[in-house]
Amino acid sequence: MRKILFLMMGVFMLSISAVSAESPTPTTDEQKTLYALGLAISQSLSIFNLSEAELALVNAGLTDGVLKRDPKVNVQEFMPKVQQLQQSRLAAAAEAEKKEGTAFLAKAAAEKGATKTDSGLVFSTIKAGSGASPKATDKVKVHYHGTLINGEVFDSSVQRGQPAEFPLNGVIPCWTEGVQRMKVGEKSRLVCPAQIAYGDRGAPPKIKPGATLIFEVELLDILKESK
Numbered sequence: 001m002r003k004i005l006f007l008m009m010g011v012f013m014l015s016i017s018a019v020s021a022e023s024p025t026p027t028t029d030e031q032k033t034l035y036a037l038g039l040a041i042s043q044s045l046s047i048f049n050l051s052e053a054e055l056a057l058v059n060a061g062l063t064d065g066v067l068k069r070d071p072k073v074n075v076q077e078f079m080p081k082v083q084q085l086q087q088s089r090l091a092a093a094a095e096a097e098k099k100e101g102t103a104f105l106a107k108a109a110a111e112k113g114a115t116k117t118d119s120g121l122v123f124s125t126i127k128a129g130s131g132a133s134p135k136a137t138d139k140v141k142v143h144y145h146g147t148l149i150n151g152e153v154f155d156s157s158v159q160r161g162q163p164a165e166f167p168l169n170g171v172i173p174c175w176t177e178g179v180q181r182m183k184v185g186e187k188s189r190l191v192c193p194a195q196i197a198y199g200d201r202g203a204p205p206k207i208k209p210g211a212t213l214i215f216e217v218e219l220l221d222i223l224k225e226s227k
Contacts, residue, residue, distance in 0.1 A: 043205035048089050094200040094210030101193060101212030104149045108191045108214075121174055122191035123181055126216065131184025134222045136176055139167045141221040147214045154206040154213075163220055172197050179219060187218040 026035040050058065064071055109116040114124040134140050143163050146155040157164045168176050174192030182188050192213045194200065202209040 046205050047086060047093065047209070049093060090200065090209050093208060094194070094202070097202075097208050097210035097212075098194055101149060101210065104212055105191060105193055117177065119173065119177060119196050120193040121177055121196060122189075123178055124189045125186060126189055127185075127187040127218075129183035129186025129219060131186075131219075132222060133183050134168055134180055134219070136169045136180060137167070139165060139223040140179060140219060141165045141223055142179070143218040143220060145216045148207070149212050149214065152206075165223060174213070175215070175217075178215075179217060182217070182219045184219050184221060187216065190215045190217060 026032040045058075048054075061071075061073075063069075105116075105120065105122055108114060108122045108124075111124065114122055116122050141163050142165075143157050144155075145153070145158045147153050153159065168179055172192065173196040174190055177196070178188065178190040178192075192215065194210045194212060197213045198207050198211065200209050202211055207213070
């Protein structure tokens with residue numbers, strides 16, 4: 001129910017953002033703020049991969065609802081169908097993304113020095129380290145740079161200029177496995193298939209369902225628990 005309510009809110013804000021080709025251009029700071037809000041919340045609809053014609057129907061239903069016009073369908077009857085549509089679009093998007101990821105992983109695994117593990121992780125060392133290796137229960141300090149297979153950056157402590165700290169058993173399985181293979185001072189490349197990253201759900205809006213991810217990780221330290 002919470003997902004459906006969030007979806008409905010996203011649809012509402014999407015309409016406010018005036019997505020048609022004839023939408024007015026925001027000029028004042030307040031107008032730009034509202035427009036930006038609409039764009040941000042509209043990302044909740046990205047999983048539906050709506051066409052222009054489909055988006056027109058979404059806006060038609062929204063307009064009728066907001067203006068208290070007689071609805072053309074029974075909302076309660078069709079909400080389960082909305083969930084079904086969400087699931088089918090997610091599955092289709094994930095399948096297409098995984099197909100591209102499979103080809104990328106095969107190419108990465110064939111590179112000199114790369115190792116492919118049983119989980120599907122493709123691991124390669126960029127710079128050797130000489131320190132200890134962490135256990136899954138350890139907390140580590142790292143610098144990392146994460147990209148999609150098209151090279152788009154989705155997260156980067158390097159760009160933020162601030163290393164990250166986290167327990168290895170609290171991150172995606174690809175990291176838990178891959179960072180344990182590293183030594184302090186080492187920099188490595190982890191190519192993570194969806195099944196050990198964010199799976200078929202992805203992490204919208206930046207990480208699509210079924211996405212293969214690439215991380216360059218530098219293990220700076222294994223942190224001791226404070227007493």
